[in-house]
Amino acid sequence: MKILLPTSTAGSLPKPSWLAEPEKLWSPWKLQDDHLSAGKQDALRIALNEQQQANIDIVSDGEQTRQHFVTTFIEHLDGVDFEQRKTVKIRDRYEADVPTVVGPVSRPKPVFIEDAKFLRQQTNQPIKWALPGPMTMVDTLYDAHYKSREQLAWQFAKILNQEAKELEAVGVDIIQFDEPAFNVFFDEVNDWGIAALERAIEGLNCETAVHICYGYGIKANTDWKKTLGTQWRQYEEVFPKLAQSNIDIISLECHNSHVPIELLELVRGKKIMVGAIDVASNTIETPEEVASTLRKALNYVDADKLYPCTNCGMAPLSREVARAKLNALSAGANIVRQELVSQI
Structure with a gap:
C-alpha cells in the first residue's frame, strides 16, 4: 500500500559521541x-532505529559511515591527491583547503555498496542513499588536471x-544526489550541470x-543566507530545466x-521532498508548524507527490535536537495526512 506523504530526512544525522x-x-x-568498522555499523543501526522510533517512512543510514557528504566519496577515487592541498572558495562563499585533481579520475572499486547492503539487511522499509552530485564534487576540489x-x-x-x-542492485529504493552547488552557479547548472546529473542517473x-x-x-x-534579502529566488533559475529532466524527485x-x-509551481508534476524542518536552528518545530509548511506546499504540489522532509542534513545538531525534530516532522505530516484522508 502506498503511503500518503511519506517522510524522510535529507541525509545526515548526528553521530554518537563515541x-x-x-x-x-x-x-x-x-x-x-576493525573497531571503527564495527562502530560505524553500530551507529548505522542506531540512526535507523531513531528514524523508526520517530515513524520516518523512507529511512537512510544517516551517513554514519561518512565523515563528509562529498569528500568521503572522493577519498575512494584515483586521480585525487589528498596530500597536495590548495585553498579554494567553496560554493562562492567560504575558503577551504581542498585536495587536488592530479590525473584522470576513476573509481577502482565500489565505495558505499557494503554499507548500503548492511542497511538493506536491517529493514524492509524503503531506503534512500545519498551521493554527492557531479557539480558539487567539482566545487569541492582544486583541478590541476x-x-x-x-x-x-x-x-564524476x-x-x-x-x-x-x-547501489540499486543491492536494494536501494531512492538514490539522491546532493547538489547545493545548484543554488549558486546558475549558468553552469543550465549549461551542463543538469546534463551531468542526468548522465549520473543513466540506466x-x-x-x-x-x-x-x-x-x-x-x-x-x-x-551567506543573511545576504540573500527577503526573498530567496535561487530555485527560479534552475527549476524550469529540472522540470524537464529525468530526475524523479526534487528535494528542497x-x-x-x-x-x-x-516557486514550486515551476516543478509541478515532479515529486517534491519539501523541507519542513530547519536544520540551522536548535528550536524544535511544533507539529503544527510542520503541518503549516506542508499545507502551503500542497497549493503547488499534488498530495501524492509531496514527501515531507528536512531542509538539509542534521549532522551538526545534537542527537537530542535531531530526534525531537524527526518526531515533529512525523507528527506534522500525520496531521496533514489525516486532513487529506478526511477530504476523500
Whole structure:
C-alpha cells in the first residue's frame, strides 16, 4: 500500500559521541581499524532505529559511515591527491583547503555498496542513499588536471553512475544526489550541470532525487543566507530545466527560509521532498508548524507527490535536537495526512 506523504530526512544525522566528536562537520573518527568498522555499523543501526522510533517512512543510514557528504566519496577515487592541498572558495562563499585533481579520475572499486547492503539487511522499509552530485564534487576540489569544471563533472558523472547502479542492485529504493552547488552557479547548472546529473542517473530503474539546499546550519552558510534579502529566488533559475529532466524527485529547503513557496509551481508534476524542518536552528518545530509548511506546499504540489522532509542534513545538531525534530516532522505530516484522508 502506498503511503500518503511519506517522510524522510535529507541525509545526515548526528553521530554518537563515541564514534566522532558531536555537533561538528568533518569530525575525525575516535575509533580505528576493525573497531571503527564495527562502530560505524553500530551507529548505522542506531540512526535507523531513531528514524523508526520517530515513524520516518523512507529511512537512510544517516551517513554514519561518512565523515563528509562529498569528500568521503572522493577519498575512494584515483586521480585525487589528498596530500597536495590548495585553498579554494567553496560554493562562492567560504575558503577551504581542498585536495587536488592530479590525473584522470576513476573509481577502482565500489565505495558505499557494503554499507548500503548492511542497511538493506536491517529493514524492509524503503531506503534512500545519498551521493554527492557531479557539480558539487567539482566545487569541492582544486583541478590541476582537466582544467575544466565541465569536463571534470562529466568524469564524476560516469563514476557516480557506476556507483548508483551497484547501489540499486543491492536494494536501494531512492538514490539522491546532493547538489547545493545548484543554488549558486546558475549558468553552469543550465549549461551542463543538469546534463551531468542526468548522465549520473543513466540506466537506473530505482527512483532518483536531487537535493538542492542552502547548506548545513554552519556559520559560513547562515552568514551567506543573511545576504540573500527577503526573498530567496535561487530555485527560479534552475527549476524550469529540472522540470524537464529525468530526475524523479526534487528535494528542497522551505521551512524558516525566504523561499517563495509559489516557486514550486515551476516543478509541478515532479515529486517534491519539501523541507519542513530547519536544520540551522536548535528550536524544535511544533507539529503544527510542520503541518503549516506542508499545507502551503500542497497549493503547488499534488498530495501524492509531496514527501515531507528536512531542509538539509542534521549532522551538526545534537542527537537530542535531531530526534525531537524527526518526531515533529512525523507528527506534522500525520496531521496533514489525516486532513487529506478526511477530504476523500
